[in-house]
Amino acid sequence: MKMAVLGILAVLGLFTSAAHAASLGAVYTEGGLVEGKNHGVGLFRYMDVFKGIPFAAQPGRFQKPTPHPGWNGVLKANDFPKRCLQLDLIQSGTRGSEDCLYLNIWVPQGRSISTGLPVMVYFFGGAFLVGGSMGANFLNNYLYSGEEIADRGNVIVVTVNYRVGTLGFLSTGDSELPGNYGLWDQQAAIAWVHRNIKAFGGDPNNITIFGESAGAASVSFQMLTPHNKGLIRRAISQSGVALCPWAVNRNPRAFAEEVAKKVGCPTDQRMAACLKMTDPFELTLAGTLNLKGSAANPIVKNLVLSPVIDGDFLPADPSTLFGNAADIDFIAGVNDMDGHLFTGFDVPSINRPLQSTPVEDVKTLLTALTSDKGAEAAAAAYDQYTATWGAQPGKSDIKKTIVEIETDYTFLVPTQTALYLHAKHAKTGRTYSYLFSEPSRLPLYPSWMGADHADDLQYVFGKPFTTPLGYFPKHRRVSKYMIAYWTNFAKTGNPNIGEFEVPVAWPPLTQGDQYVDINSDTGKNSIKQKMRARYVFFWSDTYMSYPNVN
Structure with missing residues (x-):
């Protein structure tokens, strides 16, 4: 009996010492000491989480961001920061x-303290209008919690x-108010990570930036600016690039x-x-945008609070x-129905199964989308998109x-253009292209629906594992595939090579214009x-050759 008790105590001792051994404790940064929280995530697996570390x-x-003056004592980094002031x-x-220039860090630990880990820095989407570093929250389950990626991918x-x-x-379009302050904030965060992440067990020479929508376009801008020279090793753009309209x-x-008039x-x-x-x-x-949308005035034409070519962050046209x-x-890709979210506002009938969508709405x-090139370009575009309809297109043909x-x-044509320019x-x-096509899980959507805008995020951030009751086994497969591809890429620059098995070898774009279709x-x-290819060629070549009517 005594021996059994001693055995149990010895095992408990192992667990507690492992728990202590696998925690960073207070970390020294350029601003001062920071301390997060450590918790177990599995057998001999732990997670150090730091929420709300100021990077400027x-x-x-x-104004551009400036260095943080620092603090005395130990900063308790236990709570997500407030988002930046927004609508x-x-x-x-x-x-x-x-006061919002803060970041959050998840560091996976095994039996000993991690060192030299690849680093993945995420930029949220939200049309450059809204969003925060923790994302939407449901019952303390934050969309952008890095825990599943960090634990499963060892990054x-x-x-x-x-x-x-x-x-x-x-921006006023001149030196008075040059704009791009949000991009400068992101750049300051990348530079902070480069200078400080070694103390957290990261490799400052292996930083991957990734983001979705406006965050994905941000990733693209951060790759293209001369101000990040030597700071970024790899990048992943999910549904957005600098060339998007x-x-x-x-x-x-x-x-x-x-x-100005409003204020x-x-x-x-x-x-x-x-x-x-x-x-x-x-x-x-005063910075409200017209997001009502219509076929004649689509939302995409009204997203005007966005980056500008300022001669500094962006010294010239991104192309x-x-x-x-x-x-x-570089990895970039889109969801197969990325435009659905916007089309639902512009042409609401597409989501009403009993209601037809008039052919006139297509025209x-x-x-509206070709207004800068005039009637001839609009007619050519109509011919392209209706070529497969036949004499009597069905209701769902027109909606799709x-x-x-x-x-x-x-999304799709600008992303493909950016990939080819990168290559x-x-x-x-290296250059990799993907299409994400796991159908939307929202029950109200039409039966023909594919992956809507932002549908990929729940899988990249491992939600099918965090909240297993909300998902089927096939969704956990998708999540496993994406985390494997994304974190292998962050480690090695090749999505197939790393610690994790992938469902199929993903060839680079330069091998015969190939891409991977990701789903369950x-x-x-x-x-x-x-x-x-036909539509990419039309928009990037044929359409561009029409004279500009303005």
Whole structure:
């Protein structure tokens, strides 16, 4: 009996010593000591979690971020930071704070302290208008919790706050209010991680940035700017690149004047000085966008609070900056019905099974999307998208075509263009293309529905494992595949090589224009060629050759 008790005590001792051995405790950073929380995630597996570490000082209004002055004692990094000051989801009020430049870190530990781990830095999406480093929360289950990726992939995960909306992206188009403040915040976070992550067990020379939607376009901008030279090793863009039509505002002055009028500022040479002195809540509320949408005025044309070509962060048009990413490994892809979320606002009938969508809506939408090239381009686009209809297109044929149009225009074609430009300019950088096609889990959607915008996030962040009752085994397969590909890539620059088995070897784009189709049935038949080649060629070549009517 005594021996048994001693045995139990010895085992307990092993567990507690392992728990202590596998925790970083207080970590020394450039600002001072920080301490997070450590908890067990499995047998001899632990997680150090740091929430709310400042990577810059509270930013000045319409200013680039500056270094944090530091703190005395030990900073308890136990709570997610407030998001940056932004509109609420119905654009009628605000939430968040101007003091918001913080990041969160998840560090996986085994029986001993981790060292030299690859680092994955995540940028959230939200149209450059809303969002935060922790994501949506349901019963304390945060969408952007890095725990599953860190634990399953044996990588360090960092999620970052950055300024959004008016305070992040308003620009007068000149040196008075140059814009891109949110991009500078992201860049400051990347540089902070590069300088400090070694103390957390990370490899500062193996940083992968990844993001979705506006966060994915941000990843693309961070690759293209000359300001990240030597800081980024790899990048993953999920549904967004710098070439997307919503990613760059080419006439920022017009919206700045609208904001100025709303807050009572003049629109002459005094405008910038007045805006800088205006109450930040008023400024934020003045930055509402028209998100009602219609076939004649699609939402994608109204996302005007976005990055600008400022001659500094973006010294020139993004399409000319791919030489800066020549040594960065790159994965980019889209969801097969990425445009559905937006089309649902622009043409609501697509989600009403009993209601037909008029063919006229296809023409109206294409006319709006091709407005810079005129009637001839709109007619050519209509011919492209209706070529497979036959004499009597069915209800779902028309609805699916409308979703395909917005998916191609808004996400797929720009992403494919960016991938080919990356491959063309690459020196050591490798290029991988994917399509995500696991059908949406929302029960109200039409039967023909594929993967909607942001449907991939729950799988990348391992939600089928965090909340198993909400998912089927096939969803855990998808999540396992994505975490394996993503973290193998973060380790080695090749999604197939690393600690984790993948369902099929994913070839680089440069091997015969190949891509992988990711879903619960991914296998040997999932390697495909020339993603929607006809439509990519139409938008990137034929359409571009039409004269600009403006």
